[in-house]
Amino acid sequence: MVTDGPTGRAQTPTIRPVHSLLSARAPRPGQSAAQPDRSFASDLNLDQVVADIVAEREEPDFLSDLLFTHVHDTDTVVYRQEVFRDLDDTTLFEHLQQFSEHMARVRAHLRQIETMRVLHQRRAWHLDAASIYCDAVRSVRDALRAARIESRALQHFRAYFDAYVESSEFTSLAQETQQCVEALAAIRYCVHVRGLRVDVRRYEGEDDYSAEVQEVFARFRQGAVKDYRRVYRAWPGMNRIGAQILDLVARLFPDEFTALESYCGRRTGFFSDTVRRFERELQFFLSYRGYIDRLSSLGLPFCYPEVTGASKAVFARETFDLALATSLAPQGETVVCNDFFLEGPERVFVVSGPNQGGKTTFARTFGQLHHLANVGCPVPGRAARLFLFDRLFTHFEREEDVTKLSGKLEDDLLRIQAILTAATPDSIIIMNEIFTSTTLADSLFLGTKVMRKVILLDCLCVYVTFVEELATMGESVVSLVSTIVPGNPAERTFKVVRGPADGLAYAVALAEKYNVTYERLRQRIS
Numbered sequence: 001m002v003t004d005g006p007t008g009r010a011q012t013p014t015i016r017p018v019h020s021l022l023s024a025r026a027p028r029p030g031q032s033a034a035q036p037d038r039s040f041a042s043d044l045n046l047d048q049v050v051a052d053i054v055a056e057r058e059e060p061d062f063l064s065d066l067l068f069t070h071v072h073d074t075d076t077v078v079y080r081q082e083v084f085r086d087l088d089d090t091t092l093f094e095h096l097q098q099f100s101e102h103m104a105r106v107r108a109h110l111r112q113i114e115t116m117r118v119l120h121q122r123r124a125w126h127l128d129a130a131s132i133y134c135d136a137v138r139s140v141r142d143a144l145r146a147a148r149i150e151s152r153a154l155q156h157f158r159a160y161f162d163a164y165v166e167s168s169e170f171t172s173l174a175q176e177t178q179q180c181v182e183a184l185a186a187i188r189y190c191v192h193v194r195g196l197r198v199d200v201r202r203y204e205g206e207d208d209y210s211a212e213v214q215e216v217f218a219r220f221r222q223g224a225v226k227d228y229r230r231v232y233r234a235w236p237g238m239n240r241i242g243a244q245i246l247d248l249v250a251r252l253f254p255d256e257f258t259a260l261e262s263y264c265g266r267r268t269g270f271f272s273d274t275v276r277r278f279e280r281e282l283q284f285f286l287s288y289r290g291y292i293d294r295l296s297s298l299g300l301p302f303c304y305p306e307v308t309g310a311s312k313a314v315f316a317r318e319t320f321d322l323a324l325a326t327s328l329a330p331q332g333e334t335v336v337c338n339d340f341f342l343e344g345p346e347r348v349f350v351v352s353g354p355n356q357g358g359k360t361t362f363a364r365t366f367g368q369l370h371h372l373a374n375v376g377c378p379v380p381g382r383a384a385r386l387f388l389f390d391r392l393f394t395h396f397e398r399e400e401d402v403t404k405l406s407g408k409l410e411d412d413l414l415r416i417q418a419i420l421t422a423a424t425p426d427s428i429i430i431m432n433e434i435f436t437s438t439t440l441a442d443s444l445f446l447g448t449k450v451m452r453k454v455i456l457l458d459c460l461c462v463y464v465t466f467v468e469e470l471a472t473m474g475e476s477v478v479s480l481v482s483t484i485v486p487g488n489p490a491e492r493t494f495k496v497v498r499g500p501a502d503g504l505a506y507a508v509a510l511a512e513k514y515n516v517t518y519e520r521l522r523q524r525i526s
Contacts, residue, residue: 021153021281022066022376024079036068043394043430044367045323052326053291057283058104066284070374074388077307080285080376082151085304087289095143097286102136103279105129106271118243120250120257123264124184130270131181134174137275141165157278164272173270180263183256189249198241200248288377295325298334301382305373309388309426312460315341319381321365322372336494337381338362346478348454348461350471352501357482358494359464360396360432366462367392367430387460390426393419397433408437416450425458432464443467451477468501 019026041047050067054060071077087093109129116122144158164170188203238246250257292302301318318337325335336358340349349366351359369379373386395416412434423429431450435443447467454461455476463470471479481499485491 021083021157021278022080022284023071023076024152025076034069034071036065037070037391038068040367040371040392040394040430041068043396043432044364044371045321046368046371048323049326049368053287057287058107059280059283062280063283063287067288067375067377070371070389070392071376072388072390074307074309077374077376077388079152081304081378083153083285084289084376084378086147086149086151086154087285089147092143092147093286093289095140095147096282097290099136099140099143100279100282100286102132102139103275106133106136116237118238118246120246120260121238121243123260126264126267127177127180127184127260130173130177130267133270134170134177137161137170137272138165138174160274160278164275170272173267176263176267180260183259187249187253187256189252191245198245200245200252202252292378295322295329295380298325298329300325300334300380301337302378303381303383305369305379305381305384305386307373307386307388311385312347312387312458313341313343314385314387314460315339315343316369316379316384316386317382319365319369319379319384321361322368322380323364324361325380338365338496340366340480340496342460342478345476347458347476348451348463349478349480350451350473350501351462351464351480351482351496352466352468352471353482353496354484354492357484357492358496359482361494362480362482362496363430363432363462363464367394367428370428370460387428388426389428389460390424391422392428393423393430395419395429395431395434397436409435412437413446420450420453420457423457423459427457427459429454429459429461431462433466436466440467444469448473471501 038047041050046068050064053067054063057063071080087096106129109125109132113122113125113129116125141158141161141164144154144161147154149155149158190201190203190206192199192201296302300320305316317339319339320335320337328335338358340362342349351362353359365380369381369384370386370389371392372379373384374388379386395412398411416431416434419429434450435446438446443465444467447463447465447470451463451470451473454463455474458476471477479499479501480496481501483493483495483497483499485493
C-alpha cells in the first residue's frame with residue numbers, strides 16, 4: 001500500500017523481485033537450464049497424457065517442455081506442490097483461470113492490431129487491450145488478497161501484485177487508460193445517409209430511432225426469443241466506408257483522438273514482464289489441475305506424494321495409468337487401481353502372469369507416477385512415497401525394423417546395453433517383454449545377465465517378463481503377478497499383487513476350463 005514517508009509525501013511501495021512460480025531459486029549465472037527428456041514418453045504413454053494436458057493452451061510447446069523436464073531437488077518439488085495445494089481452493093482456481101483468460105484476450109487484441117489497416121482502429125484496440133490488462137491485474141490482486149495462501153510462490157506474488165497495483169507505474173497507466181476510455185465512450189455522433197452521400201456530425205439531441213424500434217416490436221414478443229446477433233470467431237476489420245466515417249468522427253472530436261494518439265505513443269509496452277511470467281508459468285498449474293479435475297470427478301483419487309532421494313522404500317495406494325483412465329472415461333468405464341510397495345533391500349519388481357492381465361499397464365503406471373512426482377505434480381492414488389531419480393530409462397518391445405541389417409534380438413541387446421551403461425544407482429529402469437524373439441533358454445540366460453547388472457546397480461526397476469525364474473533372483477527382487485477371476489481363468493481382474501510366479505497354474509486352469517487336460521484329451525481320443 002502507499003504510505004506516508006518522513007517527508008509527509010506519498011511513497012511508492014517497493015516492488016521486490018519475484019523469480020518464479022516454478023522454483024524458489026533463481027538460476028545461477030552461467031548455469032544451463034535443465035532440458036526436457038522425452039525418451040520414455042511413448043513407452044509410458046506420457047506423450048498422450050501431456051498432449052491432453054496442453055491441448056487448447058496458447059503455448060503447448062512451452063508447457064510440454066515443462067512437463068518433460070525433471071527437477072533435481074525435493075525443495076522444488078515441494079515448492080510446486082504448495083501451489084497445487086492452494087489451487088485446491090476452487091474459488092481461487094476459478095479467479096486465476098479468469099485472469100489467464102483475460103490475459104489471453106489482451107494478447108489476442110495486440111496480435112489483431114497487426115492485421116488492421118485503419119490507424120484509429122489500431123489505437124482503439126491498443127487502448128482496449130490496456131484496459132483489459134488493468135482490470136485483470138486488479139482482479140488477480142484482489143483474488144490473492146482474499147484467498148488463504150500457503151505456498152511460498154503465491155505469497156511472493158501476492159506481495160508483488162499488492163505493490164505493483166499501488167505503484168506509480170501502474171496507477172498512472174490505469175488512470176490514463178480510464179480517462180481515455182471515458183473520453184471516447186462519451187462521444188456521440190450522427191450519421192446521415194442520402195444515396196451515396198454520407199454526412200457525419202455531432203449529436204445534438206436527435207431522437208434515438210433504435211430505442212423507438214425496440215419499443216414498437218416489444219409488444220409482439222411472446223416469451224423467450226432467439227438471439228440472431230452474430231458472434232465473430234475473429235474480430236472483423238474495418239471496411240473503407242467505416243474507416244472514412246471514423247476519420248470524420250476524429251475530425252469532429254480532435255481533442256479526444258489526439259489524446260488517444262498521445263496515449264498509444266506513451267504506452268506501447270504496458271505489459272509488465274513479471275506479470276507476463278506469472279501468467280505464463282501459471283498455465284503449468286492450471287492446465288494440469290484442469291486435466292486431473294476431470295478424472296477426479298469420476299471418483300479417481302489423486303494425492304501429493306512424498307518425494308525423497310534418501311530412501312528407495314517407495315509405495316502407492318490405489319494408483320492407476322493416467323493414459324488408460326483418460327481413454328476409458330468417454331466410454332463411461334473406470335480404470336482398475338493397484339497398490340505397490342518396496343521396503344528394506346527390495347528394489348526390483350518382476351511382473352509375470354497371463355497375457356492382457358495388466359502387467360504392462362502396471363509398469364507404465366510405475367513410470368508415470370515417478371516422472372510426474374519428480375516434475376512436482378499431484379499423482380494418481382490415495383497416497384504415495386516416490387523416489388527422486390536422476391534419469392528414467394524404458395525398454396519396451398518394438399517391431400523389427402526391416403530397413404536395418406541387425407535383427408530384433410541384436411537391437412534389444414544394443415538398447416539394453418546403452419541403458420545399463422548410462423544408468424546409476426539413482427536411476428529407474430522399466431523393461432517390458434524384452435528378448436521375446438529368441439528361445440526360452442536364451443531369454444532366461446540374457447534376462448539373468450541383465451537382472452544381475454540391475455541388482456548390482458541397486459537401482460529401482462520394473463521388469464515385465466514371461467521368464468518366471470527371474471522373479472527368484474534374491475532378496476532385492478519382488479515377484480508380482482497379474483491375477484484372474486477365481487474359477488474363470490479366461491477373465492482378468494487387472495489386479496497386480498505380490499505372489500510367486502506360477503504360470504503353470506494358469507495353464508492348468510485354462511486346460512481344465514476348456515477340457516483339454518492330458519487326461520481329458522486321452523479320454524476323447526480313446
